[in-house]
Amino acid sequence: MIKKEREQVFRDPIHGYITVSYEIITEIIDTQVFQRLRRIRQLSGVSMVYHGAEHSRFSHSLGVYHNANRFLEVPDLRNTLTEREKLLFLSAALLHDVGHGPYSHAFEDIFGVDHEKIGARIIVENKELRNVLNKVDADFALDIxxxxxxxxxxxxxxxxxxxxxDVDRLDYLLRDAYFTGTAYGNIDIDRLIRVMRIKxxxxxxKVSGIHAIENYLISRYHMYWQVYYHNVSRAYEVILEKTYLRIKDLLEEGYKFKADVSALKEVINNPNNLDYYVLIDDFYINGLLASFLNAKDEILKTLSSDFLNRNIWGYLDVNSKNEEKISEIKNNMSDTERRxxxxxxxxxxxxxKDEATKLGDKIYILLEDGSVKTLFEESKMIESLSQSGSKLDLKFFYRKKWKNRYM
Incomplete structure (x- = not known):
C-alpha cells in the first residue's frame, strides 16, 4: 500500500481537483479495462435530449472515487476503517462500474448480462487488473x-x-445535472458529508442535516423523471435494443454480415466470455451500426439508420384512452414489424421507500440523545412523499409509418 511522494491530480469539472495518493490507484486507472470506460457514455440515449450529456463512465468512476476520498475525511469513518479497508473502499468506488456494456443498460436487457456480476468477474479474472490488485494481497480483488x-x-x-x-449517487446526480444543464441534481454534498456518522x-x-437529505431525495426523484426517464431518451434506447435484437436473430439464422461482428457473436453465444466482452464499447457498436447502413437486411439497415440519425419513434401512454390507437398501430403491422x-x-x-429490509436500503437519522430512527420516522416531508411521491409510467413505443412503409 505504497503512497506517492507527490499526489497525482485529475482536473474535474464537478469536483475540481481529484487527488490520487496511492500508487495502486494510478495503476488501476491505467489498466485497459478501466480505460475502456472512456469509451462508454454515462447516460446512453439521454444525449438525444440534452446534447451536452457526452460524459463517460470513466469520469463518473473518478468522481465516485473522489467522493469516497471525501468520506474518509469524516472522523468516525477514518477511525473505524483499517488502512487496508480504506484502500478497499477507494478501489471498490473506482471499479464499481467496470462491468458496464456499451450504452449501459440497453445492452444488459437484450443480452441477459448483469454489469455488477460482470464487473466482479473482471476484477477477479482479468489478468492485468488482477496483477495490480494482487500487489496489496491475494484476497484484495476477491474482497472488492x-x-x-x-x-x-x-x-x-x-x-x-x-x-x-452513497458515493455513487452523490456523483452521478451532480455530474449528470451539470452535463445536461438541468438544476434538479444540485445537492449539498458538503453538508451531507459533514453530518455523516458511523454508529x-x-x-x-445527524438530525441537523435532515433538510439536505430531503433536498437530495427530491432532486433524485426529479432527475429520474426529467432526465433518466425522459420519453425521447427511452424511445431512442428502444431503437438500440431492437437493433441488438435484430443482430442476435440474424446471427442465429446464420446471416452473413459484411462487418466483423465476432466479438458481439461471442458474447451472445457466451456472455461469460470476458475477453470478448471487454472489446465491446460504444465506439465498437457505433462502427457496426455505421457499416449496417449498407446492409442487405432492410430491418437492420432501417434500425441502424434510425439510431445513428436520431429518427425518434413515437410513443403513447398505455391507458384506456389510447388502447384503440395502440391496437390499430399493431394491427397495421406484420408479426415481423411488431417484433x-x-x-x-x-x-x-x-x-x-421505507419498506426495505436489506442493510443500506434505509436512511438512518442520529438524534440529539444518541438514538437512531429512520428518515421516514423523522421527516414529515419524506413521510408524505413516500405515500404520494411514487410514479408508474407505461409507454408504448412504435416506429412511425409513412408512405406505407417502415423505412
Missing part, C-alpha cells in the same frame, strides 16, 4: 468483488458504495 456484489463481508463499505445515499457499524446522519418496430415499457420511481 464481494463489495460490488453486496455479499455481506464488508457491510459498512457496501453501504457506502451502494445504498439510498454500531451503520451509516447514520422490431414496437415495444411496451414500464418505469417506476419513488421519492423514498
Amino acid at each position: 468483488a464481494s463489495i460490488i456484489l453486496k455479499q455481506g463481508k464488508f457491510p459498512l463499505l457496501e453501504q457506502l458504495i451502494s445504498s439510498q445515499l 454500531n457499524g451503520q451509516v447514520v446522519f 422490431y418496430f414496437t415495444e411496451s415499457r414500464t418505469v417506476y420511481q419513488s421519492t423514498y
